[in-house]
Amino acid sequence: LHLLEPRKDFAGKRVLVSAGPTREPLDPVRYLSNHSSGKMGYALAQALYQRGAEVTLVSGPVSLSVPYGVRCIPVETATQMHAAIMEQRHHADVIIKAAAVADFAPAEPGSIKWKKTREDDVPTLSLTRNPDILHTLCQSRQPGQYIVGFAAETHDLERHAREKLQRKGADMLIANLVGADHGGFGRDENTVEIFTPAGSHGQFSGSKIQVAHAILDQVAMQCTVP
Ligand code: CTP
Numbered sequence: 554l555h556l557l558e559p560r561k562d563f564a565g566k567r568v569l570v571s572a573g574p575t576r577e578p579l580d581p582v583r584y585l586s587n588h589s590s591g592k593m594g595y596a597l598a599q600a601l602y603q604r605g606a607e608v609t610l611v612s613g614p615v616s617l618s619v620p621y622g623v624r625c626i627p628v629e630t631a632t633q634m635h636a637a638i639m640e641q642r643h644h645a646d647v648i649i650k651a652a653a654v655a656d657f658a659p660a661e662p663g664s665i666k667w668k669k670t671r672e673d674d675v676p677t678l679s680l681t682r683n684p685d686i687l688h689t690l691c692q693s694r695q696p697g698q699y700i701v702g703f704a705a706e707t708h709d710l711e712r713h714a715r716e717k718l719q720r721k722g723a724d725m726l727i728a729n730l731v732g733a734d735h736g737g738f739g740r741d742e743n744t745v746e747i748f749t750p751a752g753s754h755g756q757f758s759g760s761k762i763q764v765a766h767a768i769l770d771q772v773a774m775q776c777t778v779p
């Protein structure tokens with residue numbers, strides 16, 4: 554129904570969405586990253602545009618095309634994503650952080666390619682922590698701004714989701730189980746459970762575009778943006 558005749562319930566709303574993984578360079582040819590495909594965040598951006606929002610997407614490297622009508626700011630690293638989000642957030646009524654931000658980055662990425670010079674040469678990786686973008690957003694939120702986080706968990710979904718919602722200070726948390734037991738990454742379908750500080754708002758399954766609309770139904774219901 555949504556796909557045929559979307560309600561314009563986000564008309565006049567400016568929404569900032571982050572999507573995809575980040576890539577943390579080890580040297581000019583190698584990086585640390587994760588399995589995020591970006592599909593859920595892109596589906597949200599597409600659904601938001603269909604529902605009348607002005608959408609800015611800050612995207613890590615993915616192999617998806619930018620949805621029609623959506624402005625995209627491409628980034629690679631968590632530090633770049635952090636900078637782009639901080640720059641864009643002032644204009645946003647709603648922020649949805651679907652990106653799978655790498656928690657750590659190599660402390661001293663090489664400026665030239667690492668070579669295995671000797672037979673027994675095994676490098677040791679030393680890492681630093683990346684900025685927690687969602688936490689920063691929530692701690693310095695602008696009045697009336699509604700902030701939605703995601704949590705991908707391999708186990709104890711509800712416990713981690715409730716704890717994460719509180720720790721980050723987000724208004725809503727979209728939790729989904731990931732890993733080999735749950736159909737793996739990059740799928741076109743998803744099952745999520747939606748939490749706010751008031752509790753669970755139910756489980757939603759379907760294509761990522763259907764799940765995106767279900768999430769936006771909840772955001773529209775919860776959010777009191779004037
Ligand atoms: N997130 C973020 N910046 C980070 C790490 C995560 O903005 N450096 C955001 C993600 O975009 C997501 C939410 O925080 O919306 C939860 O991410 P997740 O990785 O599940 O939480 P962490 O706090 O990193 O906890 P952990 O990985 O230890 O489970």
Ligand code: CA
Nearest residue numbers: 653654655656
């Ligand atoms: Ca993390």
